[in-house]
Amino acid sequence: MKNQLELRDSFTRSLFNESKDLNIDLSEVVIDNVLENEIVKEIPIVKSIVAATNIGLRIKERHFAKKSLLLLKQxxxxxxxxxxxxxxxxxxxxxPKYTAKVMEQLLIILDRYIEEEKAVIMGKLLASHVNDKLNEEEFFEYIIILDQLYVTDFKVLRMYYDKTMEFESNTHIKFINFEKDEGIKINSSVQRLRTHGFLDRNNAAKLSGGLKDSVDVESRINSFGIKFCEYGLLEEV
Known part of the structure; x- marks a missing residue:
């Protein structure tokens, strides 16, 4: 997009220019119609995106505009x-150095997201960073990892979180095997969540069939995964 500096500055202004009249459910709005709302058109980041394109917005710009709005609304x-x-x-x-680092990296990463749900999660993580619940390093680590996971992975991680919260607070976090206990096939998600540090593998488990063996999904959520759930996935931040 043209004029990256203007885009960065307009997004920063948008963060503090809350549009209380924006009551539409953006998740239900198709990309082609995202800019039809008159209130949306006046949000600084949207005005900048439109101004940067002289011959009408392509699908990429419309998608970016919608993701920006989802993040801002959250x-x-x-x-x-x-x-x-x-x-x-x-x-x-x-x-200025902090602004350039935070806002530019945020927009670069947001532009990479394909799934719109990730923009909502980014909005929650940003709010948690502002609330001093996530430091700068944690915030960027989470939003970068976010780009490398599937939306289904978040559902699996939430399953581990919810199940873990059922345990007594004074007990150790237990290893859970959803494939064995509930017949849910989640091997691929578990492998990705382990790779990115959200789940720990039960190293004591004996594998008899390689990665296809259901024993291999026996995992437990760790503090890194719990923090992501609480500040990125839960309804309230």
Whole structure:
């Protein structure tokens, strides 16, 4: 897209320019119609995307606009302490290096996402970062990993999280085997979640059939995975 600096600055303005009248369910809006709403057209990031394209928006720009709106709406709807929000805004206004790093990397990564659900998760993670629940390193690590996982992987991770939360708080986190216990085929998701550090493998398990053996999915969610669930997947942030 043209004028990356303007795009970055307009997105930053959009974060603090909450549109309380934006009541449409963006997840149900098809990409071709995403810019038909008059309120949407006035959001700074959308105006910049439109201005950067002289011959009409292509599918890529429309998709990026919709992902940006999904992220912004989630960010606006999150419970962010006013003190923390003002602190974040002040730092963005006073520290150009920080602004360039955070906003530019965020937009670059957002542009890579294919699934719109990831934009919503990014919005939750950003709100958690602003709320000082995730530091800068954790925030970027999560949104980068987000690009490398499938949406179905988040559902599997949430299964491990929910099951783990059923255990007594004073017990150790247990290894869980959903394939054996409930007949759910999740081997591929488990392998990806292990690779990216969300699940731990039960090294004590004896494999008799390689990766196809259901024993190999016996895993437990670790603190890295729990934190991602609580600040990126749960309904309330």
């Amino acid at each position: 960010f606006w709807n999150s419970s962010i302490a006013e003190e923390e929000l003002n602190k974040f805004k002040s730092r963005l206004n006073s520290d």
